[in-house]
Amino acid sequence: MVYTQEHTGKKSRKKGGCRGCLKFGLWCVLIVFLLSGIAAALVFRVPQRLGILPSATKRVFTQTPDRAGAKKVLAEARAAGLNTQGISLYVFPVGDGTKSIALATIDERKGFSFGQTAGLDPMAHVMTKLMAGPTVTEIGVERVGVHYIGENGAQFGSFTASADSIRAVAAGRMTKEQFISAVDGDVNIPAMLKYQLDALTKLQ
Amino acid sequence: MKRSILTFIGVALLALPLAACEKSDTDVVVDFMQSWMKDKGILDADGKPTLQAGIVATGFGTTGDDRVDAAVQAGTMLQSLHKADKLVDEAGDAMMGRPRDSDLALNKMNAAIDMRPDDWSYLNRRGVVHMENGNKKAAQADFAAAITTCNGSQACIDRVNKDREAVGWDVFGPSL
Incomplete structure (x- = not known):
């Protein structure tokens, strides 16, 4: 009797086994790809960008801004020497409403100028002045954010620091470099590029 | 690439x-x-x-901290807030103008509330406009809705009541 491959269960099982290995391998690769894709999507905030999940802004700033508090904070910053022309300030209660986050938009087109910054970098200067008065403590400001719109109307960057680090740099307990490390933010690189290129073009 | x-x-x-x-x-x-x-x-x-x-x-x-991320990413939200606040300011101007244009004020307030439906300060102000127009029922509905947005937070309710006094007496005249 001649045994062909069809009759030998061993051989065909072996062949099937290899196919199984290949399938298993492909599934593994697919799962790894899928998991990597999901991880990347979460890191890069794709669901929030697509509107599937609410963004951090929508999750955190759910309450009506404390406009009266913001008015007082801005008046106190002005009294402390900050040029408040071109600055709009909103104070958002967060959590149970006893803490808040102050967000300033600085618009250079509306007449804002840093003026004398007393050796501090521009963000530290603005943030320390915004935290200068007693109202920030009364309304529980725990963080300050600054959004800077340049002379060409582009939003150049957004920076934020905790109230503790702002107080520390104001009191000299933190160096300029340590403060920069404590600042979180986002830079609009295309806007910066355009500004730099325009400046270079003007020079030529 | x-x-x-x-x-x-x-x-x-x-x-x-x-x-x-x-x-x-x-x-x-x-x-x-x-x-x-x-x-x-x-x-x-x-x-x-x-x-x-x-x-x-x-x-x-992301920084991994929601509040930090929110503070950094708030630029667009702030721009939209500016627009809505501008509408509210225009409504105030229409109410303070001579002659008073309460229809225009109401339209502006409606547009602002469409943009930010949970903003109790807008609901308070529209309530005052309704009050000025003699529409007490609509005013009361807006004032009640303003309190509802607080979801029971006493700090928020206090702010709503304080703001209502301010808009009633300072912005549109002594209406409350």
Whole structure:
């Protein structure tokens, strides 16, 4: 009797086994790809960008801004020497409403100028002045954010620091470099590029 | 790929010191941004972009802290808030004008509330406009809705009541 491959269960099982290995391998690769894709999507905030999940802004700033508090904070910053022309300030209660986050938009087109910054970098200067008065403590400001719109109307960057680090740099307990490390933010690189290129073009 | 290369060449330009003799405020901010980018490893010590610059250029990324992320990403929300607040200011102007144009004020308030339906300060102000128009039922509905947005938070309810007194007496005249 001649045994062909069809009759030998061993051989065909072996062949099937290899196919199984290949399938298993492909599934593994697919799962790894899928998991990597999901991880990347979460890191890069794709669901929030697509509107599937609410963004951090929508999750955190759910309450009506404390406009009266913001008015007082801005008046106190002005009294402390900050040029408040071109600055709009909103104070958002967060959590149970006893803490808040102050967000300033600085618009250079509306007449804002840093003026004398007393050796501090521009963000530290603005943030320390915004935290200068007693109202920030009364309304529980725990963080300050600054959004800077340049002379060409582009939003150049957004920076934020905790109230503790702002107080520390104001009191000299933190160096300029340590403060920069404590600042979180986002830079609009295309806007910066355009500004730099325009400046270079003007020079030529 | 071409776009990423262009982005990287562009970011390299950022490392150039600003050549202008007199620095504008934007120049000062750009200098700060460069220091910050170096600190965060987006630019290396020589000012050359690192791989991280590509991620920053896309505008994506997270710090892992919701409140920090929210503060950083709030730019668009703030712009929309400005627009809605402007409508409310215009409504106030219409109410304070001679002659008073309460229909225009109401239209402006409706548009602002469409943009920010949970903003109790807008509901308070529209309530006052209704009050001025003699529409007490609508006014009461808006005042009640303003309290509802607080979801029971006493700190919020206190602010709503304080604000209502302020808009009633200061903005549109003694109406409450």
